[in-house]
Amino acid sequence: MSTVTAPSEISKSRFSLSRLLIGKPLETRALPHQVVSNPIGLAVFASDALSSTAYSIEEILIILALAGTGAVTLALSIPITLAIVTLLIILTISYRQTIHAYPNGGGAYIVARDNLGELPAQIAGAALLTDYILTVAVSISSGVAQITSGFNALYPYRVGIAVGVIAFMTIVNLRGVRESGRIFAAPTYFFIFTILFMLIVGLVRSALGNLGTVKDVHELVRHDVQSLTLFLVLRAFSSGCTALTGVEAISNGITAFKEPKSKNAATTLTYMSAIMIVLMIGLTLLTHQVSALPSERETIFSQVGRTVFGASSVFYFALLSATALILLMAANTSYADFPRLAALHAGDGFLPRQLTYRGSRLVFSWGIMGLATCASLLVLVSRASVTALIPLYAIGVFLSFTMSQTGMVVRMRKVGKLHPGEEVPGRETVMRYDPHWRLKMFISALGAVCTGMVMVIFAVTKFTNGAWFVVVLIPTLVFIFFRIHYHYRDVARLLSLKGVPVDVEKRPIQTLILVDDVHAETVRLVNFAKSLDHPWHAVHIAVNPDKVELIREKWRKRIGEGDLVIIPSPYRLLAEPLRQYIEELQAQTPGSFVHVILGHLAMDTFWEQALHQNTAVLFNLALSRMERVVVTSVPYQIHRNGLAHEPSEAIVPLGH
């Protein structure tokens, strides 16, 4: 057994367009193993969570406004925000535990698989995959809405812009983004400081009494006024809970932190939650102060911003661009998470294997393309409207929160049964006794119950607005995942060699040459068949009965050896008569191989190729269902222009 040397470099001549867009191929050993400091980690992983504040407050107000735009009604946004903040605190404490338990990465899929089994893991995974797609669609739609708030002339082109942004982001990600790059730090901190600055200016001006309220709102979202029911308040609450999407990001990316990884990740999570709480409460108060009202053409952020800073202030445009930028960053995190999670599923055999292949730039190209396609479709269908997408969003995330924390409850019960000091190695991580297991189990259980309740509230209050789609989709996905899994399992079983003796005896081979006409290509086929040194004969399928005599004559004159069998084909079919002929041959010599040799004219360009029949592909397909029928395609190269490639053979193909 030998190993040949690595190719010195790969050919430069081909795939020039894709190479231009995607970049030069990268070697496998170039897979990055970098780690980041806590401030950079915060910037990288917080964009998703922080950016949701750009639409969550708005979506709360849109629901409340259904019951009229009175001051008392809209003031309900404040207690709703406080409820969401409480939920965030519970989640943060609960997820710190997960981070410590799974230092190698504690995403919902892994935690559920480790503690609950395959079905819950697939449910959590399907939910997360769905939500990653929605994150892209919602974040980019919201980002574009920020831009069109500032530049109203762009409003009619919002769908095109959003799809264009997705396409751009897809190309960037197919090139491969160094997730840990410092480039991510800038927009996140730019956003945090811009918002904090706006909060301070706004609250100071409010205290001085010269803040005022929003002027010249374009057009309000108008509905028939409903009465203010508990149902409506819960619906507003669940809309606001979209702010919590992205909180799980750090638990997926623990390995990106410096040692001690778990501790650093947990600390960063705490910082992130603290910042979120400040932003959410501050923004809710300020929004209420300036009496911003939801409008289809201008975001709440834009209204608050121009009231605080003035519509022509540079800070107002800084706010809009910071918001648009962090929303794009948030979408970009899905471009990292979705393909990675899909590859995990595929590695376990629940999604097509192709999702585990790294492309020329080491990224999971299939996953990136799949994400981009689904997100673009959502943007097109929803006409890039955040409000239309929100009812579909966040159910998946809350389902995965619930699964993950339920998994932690199960794990803590097991931990509680260990003796002090005992360690049990698991699939993902080592399980150690923990004296505080009861408290930790309680926190995880509390988190699971809360997020589970929110998910139910979500599904019920928004069912008719679109949530039904997700309620149907996730079980469907899980069903498909298992179908795929059973397929791979069965194929593996059918291919397994366990207990099967290796087939050592040689078998007879009957060789057929498929002849359409007799010319230089045919000579090569005959030459190959003769070189093989097995019994052979030629076969012509008589699609055109008028040609038969001519071909017989040519065969006799030009080849002059070997039998030429004519198979009639009254229905002008190619594969069907051949199949019947082969079946007869196989019946005559059971257990033999039938070896079909056919020619393939290989042209230099696609257009030239399209002018020929290309029957090789057809026969390969048609005969692939027959046991022990082997198809050989013998290419014959045609170089019309300059004969540049194989000068010695192209014109005088034989007998040199």
Added chain:
Amino acid sequence: MSTVTAPSEISKSRFSLSRLLIGKPLETRALPHQVVSNPIGLAVFASDALSSTAYSIEEILIILALAGTGAVTLALSIPITLAIVTLLIILTISYRQTIHAYPNGGGAYIVARDNLGELPAQIAGAALLTDYILTVAVSISSGVAQITSGFNALYPYRVGIAVGVIAFMTIVNLRGVRESGRIFAAPTYFFIFTILFMLIVGLVRSALGNLGTVKDVHELVRHDVQSLTLFLVLRAFSSGCTALTGVEAISNGITAFKEPKSKNAATTLTYMSAIMIVLMIGLTLLTHQVSALPSERETIFSQVGRTVFGASSVFYFALLSATALILLMAANTSYADFPRLAALHAGDGFLPRQLTYRGSRLVFSWGIMGLATCASLLVLVSRASVTALIPLYAIGVFLSFTMSQTGMVVRMRKVGKLHPGEEVPGRETVMRYDPHWRLKMFISALGAVCTGMVMVIFAVTKFTNGAWFVVVLIPTLVFIFFRIHYHYRDVARLLSLKGVPVDVEKRPIQTLILVDDVHAETVRLVNFAKSLDHPWHAVHIAVNPDKVELIREKWRKRIGEGDLVIIPSPYRLLAEPLRQYIEELQAQTPGSFVHVILGHLAMDTFWEQALHQNTAVLFNLALSRMERVVVTSVPYQIHRNGLAHEPSEAIVPLGH
């Protein structure tokens, strides 16, 4: 050399959807050889020409109305119609000559090829193919406009209806229509008699003085009023000349008539022209009488019809349905003519060979699909508006008229040089001396000059309205046709065996087995390679370096013979490293065959197949550019469900 018996019947299990739509396959010997009587022939071939009256008068009025809707202006439609009628008479006499000269079919392509050479023939053919596409688009758009005139509620759905009709017509034609079927007779005669009845009723009521004018026209087509120039009159004339499209149909279809074919065809042509003249003059007068004005939502036919018969009369709806029906019939003639002409081009090597293949129902399926695709695109782009399509239409037909008649002039000059009684056999037909050759040459020349002038008027007056597209398209098509022709000619030259000795010596074969993993499929590959009895070794492309040791180990344990070569692939490419390895092998043993054997897991369904890599196709493509590298794909069948197909082998695939 032997011939096996014909398959008793072809498999019934596959392609069930297409079989449902298209019907059972037909045997080649079932090609129809029927002939028709003159009245049926008139009905079959006249639908295109007669149906054009449904839009030609309308298009004349639309142009004239650009100069205002005064009575004097619109009365110009009468002299314009008379000019068109004169042209029709010249054309009829001229085409009678062509019919007599080419009893086996005298389409413009054949006449031009026979007398003028390849380039003019290709120009005539390209022009006709373009116009056949336009005939479908214009006729169906006009037919749908008749329907929406009667049922205004359908107006917004006209594009969808038109595309649906094209799809339906495509399916019908893929099933194969017996052109000569009596079914064609009914709509043509229904149309002729309905129009004649309307003319009589209209003229009688007009004579009695109780006809009146059109009431309640929906909305006129409004433009800025232009002044009435000669240019505008010529533009109106050229729009009206679209009525003459289809006059050539009988000359294409002479073989469908009874003996004496030429005489019967010529008589039918005369009858057809006479009917057209009556309809055109009658309709123009009646339209003028009732002061019908072009409207976007109601055709002129509909306006005249409801004025003559009354809007709720059964005759009014009979008129609309007769008109819609004959327009569909007219479109259908293109479904016969386009594929037949395309097959002629393809047979001469100017279009892809595939266009000459008859599908399972004996029709030229590729031509039908091509026509349907182009016509649908035109309907979509023009939003099914006849007025938008008219500027593109008829240039091609008039160009082909000109080429055909110029060809006849050349022919008559040759005829004039023969001695009385002399006969010269030509490619298409025998040339005989004719004492009237001077007169006939004059008539053909007159026709050629007239139609040529009309074509120029057409191109100039409508250039900016869309005719430029056709002016650019036809030379482009001719260029492409010749590129295709040169390609086939070169390939034939490269494949020709003239002067090339047959390669008789056997060559060494080096066999490679491509191994991705070691399982039951691999065993079959090894078994086949061993059965071939040539030197062989296995090759593994190390896309995933971590798997290499495991595969070496498996190979040693499970196969235990043959060399396994590991080819590194640091860029995770499959084909490129293999190509380099093969090049090295070929350099070591020049002139040898390299025989690559790879496995192909054949699944029962498309979806299962999509879950696997299907590298066989990839390698076939990637290696097809290498001289004497032969790829064999060894299928291995996976039947998961019930193992119904090959029970003996599916589960225990080896060593039985």
